[in-house]
Amino acid sequence: xxxxxxxxxxxxxxxxxxxxxxxxxxxxxxxxxxxxxxxxxxxxxxxxxxxxxxxxxxxxxxxxxxxxxxxxxxxxxxxxxxxxxxxxxxxxxxxxxxxxxxxxxxxxxxxxxxxxxxxxxxxxxxxxxxxxxxxxxxxxxxxxxxxxxxxxxxxxxxxx
Numbered sequence: 001x002x003x004x005x006x007x008x009x010x011x012x013x014x015x016x017x018x019x020x021x022x023x024x025x026x027x028x029x030x031x032x033x034x035x036x037x038x039x040x041x042x043x044x045x046x047x048x049x050x051x052x053x054x055x056x057x058x059x060x061x062x063x064x065x066x067x068x069x070x071x072x073x074x075x076x077x078x079x080x081x082x083x084x085x086x087x088x089x090x091x092x093x094x095x096x097x098x099x100x101x102x103x104x105x106x107x108x109x110x111x112x113x114x115x116x117x118x119x120x121x122x123x124x125x126x127x128x129x130x131x132x133x134x135x136x137x138x139x140x141x142x143x144x145x146x147x148x149x150x151x152x153x154x155x156x157x158x159x160x
Contacts, residue, residue, distance in 0.1 A: 001155070002028065004061035005148025006095075007140045008084040010044050011037050014140030015052060017059045017149040018130070024150060027130050028059055030141045041080065045087040051092040064092040065151035067143070068101040069129070102150050107143070110150035122146050 001020075007014035016030035033051045035044035056064075066088060069078055092099050105115035112125045123142035127135045129149065136142040 001063070001152070002059055002061045003065050003148040003151045003155075004059065004092075005065045005144040005146070005151065007067055007087055007143035007147060008081060008088055010041065010048070010080055010084045012138065012140045013048050013052070013084065013088070014138070014142070014144035015055060016141065016148045017055070017061060018145070018152060020152050020156055025130060025149070027056075027132065027145070030145050031134060031137060032140050047081055048084060049087040049091050052058065052088060053081060053095065056091060056095050056097060061097055063135035063151060064088070064097050064099045065147045066099055067107060067147050068102050069101050087154050100151055102147060102154075107146050107150045110153045111146035119143070125127065 002017060002019045005016040005018070011034070013033045015033065017028040019026045019028055033048055035047050048077040066085065067079060069085065089099055108122060109115045111117070111122050119139045119142070123135045123139060126132070126142050126145045126149065130145060136145055
């Protein structure tokens with residue numbers, strides 16, 4: 001199984017590809033798609049869609065694990081984040097990749113063991129759990145690793 005984790009954002013979108021085979025998890029790739037904040041929103045969404053579609057075509061994930069929208073203090077921020085999530089979901093759907101959504105607290109619980117963990121704790125534990133040489137940076141990429149890891153952990157429990 002190859003799980004693609006995505007931490008959606010319109011300025012920085014984190015992505016990660018984890019492969020689980022025979023109970024072992026291997027990192028295939030992780031990183032971010034950056035968009036210029038000066039670009040109009042449609043152009044930023046198109047870039048996210050295009051670049052993630054290319055990555056999905058390359059790695060052919062079994063599933064896209066996506067962080068669900070958290071409770072935002074500002075409705076405008078939540079709406080814009082929803083646009084990014086929509087572009088990501090359409091990319092997956094157009095390639096026949098199912099989407100699984102996870103709440104941020106659940107992702108942190110799977111990655112660190114507690115839902116109130118900081119971004120730094122998530123990155124440090126992803127380094128350890130995935131046997132990476134360095135702490136994954138930026139935080140958006142570390143979060144994407146944690147989202148994919150969460151999916152693999154939840155799936156393993158479901159079928160164990």
